[in-house]
Amino acid sequence: MEKTFESLLARMQELRDLGGLIGLATWDQETYLPPKGAESRAHQLSTIQGLYHERLVDPRLGELLAWAVGNKNLPDDPRAMARVLTHERERAVKVPKALVQALAEAQSRGLVAWREARKQNRFSVFQPALQRMLGLRREQADAYGHDGERYDALLEGYEPGMRVARLTPVLGALRDNLIPLVAALQAAPRKVGDFFAGRRFDSEAQWRFTLRLLGDMGFDLEAGRQDKSIHPFSSGQHPTDVRLTTDIEEGTLTALFSSLHEGGHGLYEQGFSEAHYRTPLANAPSMGLHESQSRMWENLVGRGRPFWTHYFPALREAFPEALQGVDLDTFHTGVNRVTPSLIRVEADEVTYNLHIVLRYELELLLVRDALPLEELPSAWAERMRRFLGITPPDDTQGVLQDIHWAWGEFGYFPTYSLGNLYAASLYRAAQRAVPTLEEGFARGELKPLRDWLRTHVHAEGYRQPAEELVRKVTGQGLTDTDFLAYLKSKYGALYGVSL
Ligand code: ZN
Numbered sequence: 308m309e310k311t312f313e314s315l316l317a318r319m320q321e322l323r324d325l326g327g328l329i330g331l332a333t334w335d336q337e338t339y340l341p342p343k344g345a346e347s348r349a350h351q352l353s354t355i356q357g358l359y360h361e362r363l364v365d366p367r368l369g370e371l372l373a374w375a376v377g378n379k380n381l382p383d384d385p386r387a388m389a390r391v392l393t394h395e396r397e398r399a400v401k402v403p404k405a406l407v408q409a410l411a412e413a414q415s416r417g418l419v420a421w422r423e424a425r426k427q428n429r430f431s432v433f434q435p436a437l438q439r440m441l442g443l444r445r446e447q448a449d450a451y452g453h454d455g456e457r458y459d460a461l462l463e464g465y466e467p468g469m470r471v472a473r474l475t476p477v478l479g480a481l482r483d484n485l486i487p488l489v490a491a492l493q494a495a496p497r498k499v500g501d502f503f504a505g506r507r508f509d510s511e512a513q514w515r516f517t518l519r520l521l522g523d524m525g526f527d528l529e530a531g532r533q534d535k536s537i538h539p540f541s542s543g544q545h546p547t548d549v550r551l552t553t554d555i556e557e558g559t560l561t562a563l564f565s566s567l568h569e570g571g572h573g574l575y576e577q578g579f580s581e582a583h584y585r586t587p588l589a590n591a592p593s594m595g596l597h598e599s600q601s602r603m604w605e606n607l608v609g610r611g612r613p614f615w616t617h618y619f620p621a622l623r624e625a626f627p628e629a630l631q632g633v634d635l636d637t638f639h640t641g642v643n644r645v646t647p648s649l650i651r652v653e654a655d656e657v658t659y660n661l662h663i664v665l666r667y668e669l670e671l672l673l674v675r676d677a678l679p680l681e682e683l684p685s686a687w688a689e690r691m692r693r694f695l696g697i698t699p700p701d702d703t704q705g706v707l708q709d710i711h712w713a714w715g716e717f718g719y720f721p722t723y724s725l726g727n728l729y730a731a732s733l734y735r736a737a738q739r740a741v742p743t744l745e746e747g748f749a750r751g752e753l754k755p756l757r758d759w760l761r762t763h764v765h766a767e768g769y770r771q772p773a774e775e776l777v778r779k780v781t782g783q784g785l786t787d788t789d790f791l792a793y794l795k796s797k798y799g800a801l802y803g804v805s806l
Contacts, residue, residue, distance in 0.1 A: 312385050315371040318362070319392060326361045327544040333383045334542045338534045346768040349466075358721070362397050363758055370398065371766025383395045384588060384770070391516055391587035391769050394467065395673040410447065413440045414714055419558035422715035426628050430684045430702040440715040441673055448674070449709060458674045461718035465594040466725060468772035471671065472784070473720055481724065481787045482664045486694060488794065488806060489658055492645045495802040502641025503559045510555045516625055517553055519567035519620075522743040524604060525757035526551075526570050529576055539565040541601075543576030546584060560642075571604035575758055592772035594719070597725025599733060600760065606656045606727075607734045607793070608756065615639050648696035648703045657794055660727060666709075666720040709798055729777055731790035732766065736781040 329352065334409055336348050375389035377380060411562055417436045422431035428772070448457035458472050462507040463469075484629045521533060531549035543549045551569040555562040575597060579589040591597040608614055617623075623630045630638070645655050669686060672678035678686060687706045699705030710720055738744050747755050763780045771779070778784045795806040 310371055310374045312375065312381060315368075315389065315511045316385075316778055318365075318371065319388060319587060321588070322359065322362055322392075323545075323585045323587075324357060325362065327548075329355055329359065330542045330544045331548075331550075334544075334552075337536045337538075337540065338550075338552060339545045353518050354389060355685065360399060363396055363767070368392075369396065369400075384582065387770050388586045388588050391590070394636070395587070398464070398719060399453055401452070402447055406443065406446060406450065410440075410443050413443050417713040417715060418572065418710075421707065421710065423763055425703050425707050428701050428707075429683075430706055433541055433707065434653050434680050437712060440679075440712075441676075441717075444715055444717055445674065445676070451765060458671055458718060461674065463718075464723070464772065465722050467721050468596070468774060469592055469593070469721075469725070474725075477673075477728070477785055478660075478664050478667055478721065478789060479661055481728075481790075482694065484787065484791050485647055485748075488791075489645065489661070489695065489797075491804060491806055492527045492657065492798055492802050493647070495804045497801075497803045499640055499644040499646075499802075502638070502644065507562055508626050510557050510626045513555050513557075513560065513562050516622070516760070517562055519621075520563065520609075521570045521573075522565055522569070523751060524570055524574065526573050531573055533569075535567065536647045540571040541576070543571045546577050546581075547571045548577045564609055564642075568601040568605035568611040572603035574760065575600045575602075575719050575765050578761040579768050580766045583768045588768040588770060590769040591773075592769045592771065592776060593725070594722035594727055595725030596764070596773040596776065598722055600764070601730035602656075602726050603730040603760075605733055607730060608748065608753070610639075611655070611745070611748065612639055613657065613745040615642075617751040618750040639802055640645050643798070645798060645802075647697050648697050649697060649755075650708055656727070657798060658695060659722045663720050663724040665690045665694060666711075667724075670717050670720065695781070725773075725785065728785060728787055729773070731793045732777060732783070733760070734788060734793075735789045736763075782794050 314647050317591070332348060332352050332355065336345075336352075338350055372389050372393045375386060376393055378386070381389075404555065417440050418435075420433045420436035424430060444459055444461060448460035451460040451463070453460040459470050460476075461472070518528070522528060526549075530547045531551065533551045533553060535554060536552035537554060539551075539553050541549065541551045549766045551566070551573050553562050555564045565709070574731075575591060582591040615635060615638065617676075619635045622638075623633070624691075643655070645657045647653055647658055651659070654662055668684065668690065669678065673680075673683070684702055691700055691705070710716075711762065737756055741759055744756060747753075764776065767776055770776075774784045781789075799806040
């Protein structure tokens, strides 16, 4: 076989095309697929995923990759492409086919058991399926290989390069800083009520507003679109075809923040360099870095005072009845209400990471086989009390609330917190580089942030691991310093306390 970069590139492009089609079929499944098409779609997806796997583990691809990774005559980008694909391929090769099948089966059983357990509001209904899934994940971690910490091998699938030994102290310190911060805000003289109680926001007007925001932030609606789904998500088939979804509820304005969130993901997908299209470099290096982009737009921009200085008048025009007599101050405080709550996806940006640390600590114990499953609900409740001072009244509002464990996704949760920490550090770097950033927001100019992110984060693609990229851009790696400073300054002012 002749070994040339062109022949390797053709294989990379084929894999990306197949991956794009898997994404498209999945997007359609969550948006427009008629109910009777569900079974045929499951077959189609399984066939195309099988093809992807077959092409990926093809020994000839392995030979081409080994040649390219070791070839010092190749330029940096082609060698980086080969490195990234080698990483993916080696993990795929290491898991025996029987285990892949057992995992797929455990996932669908896990999902069924989890739904039934939620219906009956009893964790014990889900417990056997979770036990089976955990056993298989430990087996999978061993197949990947690790230095005695199985969780590392699973985390690697979402956050390449991150390790428990690096993550635990950072998240532990974050937890120890957040617990007193939440308590101080609870004790503050200023009380913030539920702004949305009793208000109704027309869904058509919300839809129009979300599209306006996406356009203003620089999301190219000719290289992407927004639709509706039950759970908002984003899916990039290719940088010229990025699909976002949102979910509109008339009793709240969550759709606006969820469009900003998915729009942040979408800008990342649209911002990959043209030179990397259809190659492994047109990818984020980690889930955490991807999440940093969504959380930045949703929270640091979209819940900020400068942003609403510009958009609040337009919002009042769009919802004249719901916002009658409401001023900017009241609204801005209302969308930044801090309150310990049971459900992660509804949590504010101060309490949110405590929900994540709770899950991370429990996952780590479970993967290490250091916590008997029947004790999981009580371990959950104990941490909820210690971290947030509240107790779940039942399993559905506690240990059964997220779908992740039903899918066997152990190692995914910490990427949410990594996203928040990276977002704060990158945002601070953007402010240093563009001192007029927030003045611009107050005039509705959001694109300077998009442009800065495009140059320093998006266009880099997967040239280097996430933390290395962050270090290059901000001067430091993973840290909670910027995030905590941001929270203290913002919420100290909002709640009238010094933190
Ligand atoms: Zn996200």
